[in-house]
Amino acid sequence: MGGMVNMKLLKDRIINDGRVIGDSILKVDNFLNHQIDVSLFNEIGKEFKKRFDGVNITKILTIESSGIGLACITAQYFNVPVVFAKKALSINLDSEVYQSKVFSFTKNTLYNVFVSKRYLKQDDNVLIIDDFLANGHAAMGLMDIIGQAGANVAGIGIAIEKKFQEGRKKIMDRGARLESLAIIESMAGGKIVFA
Ligand code: 5GP
Numbered sequence: 001m002g003g004m005v006n007m008k009l010l011k012d013r014i015i016n017d018g019r020v021i022g023d024s025i026l027k028v029d030n031f032l033n034h035q036i037d038v039s040l041f042n043e044i045g046k047e048f049k050k051r052f053d054g055v056n057i058t059k060i061l062t063i064e065s066s067g068i069g070l071a072c073i074t075a076q077y078f079n080v081p082v083v084f085a086k087k088a089l090s091i092n093l094d095s096e097v098y099q100s101k102v103f104s105f106t107k108n109t110l111y112n113v114f115v116s117k118r119y120l121k122q123d124d125n126v127l128i129i130d131d132f133l134a135n136g137h138a139a140m141g142l143m144d145i146i147g148q149a150g151a152n153v154a155g156i157g158i159a160i161e162k163k164f165q166e167g168r169k170k171i172m173d174r175g176a177r178l179e180s181l182a183i184i185e186s187m188a189g190g191k192i193v194f195a
Contacts, residue, residue: 007047007181007182009040009043010040010043010044010160010181010182011182011194013028013031013037013040014026014160014182014184014192015192017030017031018192020190020191023187023189024134024165024187025106026132026160026162026184026192028160032066032070033066033131036069038073041070042073044070044073044074044159045070045076045077046077047181048077048127048129048157048181049074049077051157052078052155052157052179055127055154055177056125057080057127057154057155058123058124058125058126059081059083059120059124059125059127059151060074060078060080060082060083060126060127060128060129061082061115061120061126061127061128061142061146062082062084062085062128062130063084063085063087063102063113063130063138063141063142064085066131067084067129067130067138068084070129070131070159071129074127074129074157078127080127081119083115085113085114085115085141086114087111087112087113088114093116094117096117096118097114097115097116097117098114098115098116098117098148098149099113099145100112100142100144101113101141102137102138102140102141103135104137105132105134105135105137105138113141113145115149117149120145120146121149121150121151122149122151123151124146124149124151124152125154126151126152126153127154127155127156127157128142128143128146128156128157129156129157129158130159131158131159132158132159132160133156133160133161133162133165133167133168133171133178133180134162134165134166134167135165135166135170136165136166136168136169136170136171139156139170139176140170140174143174143176154177155176155178155179156171156177157179157180158178158179158180159180159182160182161178161180161182161184162184162187163185164184164185168180182194183195
């Protein structure tokens with residue numbers, strides 16, 4: 001019941017403030033990707049906690065930059081640290097890193113992501129959190145890194161899934177548990193239809 005209300009909150013917001021670009025990009029910079037609605041993020045975090053209730057989670061993993069805010073607010077409900085994969089090697093990063101390649105849906109380019117070996121260990125049970133699921137490249141890259149660490153993928157939590165793209169299928173093929181809060185069936189002609 002509570003979950004239904006939370007999802008309705010997010011879906012209503014998508015309908016009211018989301019803008020469809022072409023047939024497959026949803027701009028939600030008014031509350032998720034540029035300006036951030038913290039109280040909505042709190043509801044999303046609570047809902048992830050409900051969905052993964054009873055699952056052993058020791059760490060939340062996301063990719064910079066758009067996933068970080070959501071991951072941090074969600075982590076408050078799980079009482080675990082957040083690790084975000086970095087897109088550039090910098091002085092803040094150790095030389096010992098796990099590395100994977102991710103194709104960017106929004107920038108149409110291939111980029112590397114890095115996670116220090118210090119922050120993912122074999123005994124970690126990792127919940128992946130991200131704002132969007134499109135073709136699943138970000139999620140696959142993060143699962144690849146978790147695999148390199150010998151850690152376990154506890155699940156994947158997504159705020160907005162575009163079901164008409166390939167991400168869900170790829171994640172199901174990997175046998176990972178996927179929980180998406182707002183699932184969009186279609187955006188053809190600019191009309192958002194939820195599953
Ligand atoms: P994927 O890797 O699943 O193909 O795409 C997911 C990533 O691309 C997310 O991290 C998200 O930042 C970005 N993304 C994919 N589709 C959209 C979209 O429709 N709108 C926005 N704002 N970001 C998207």
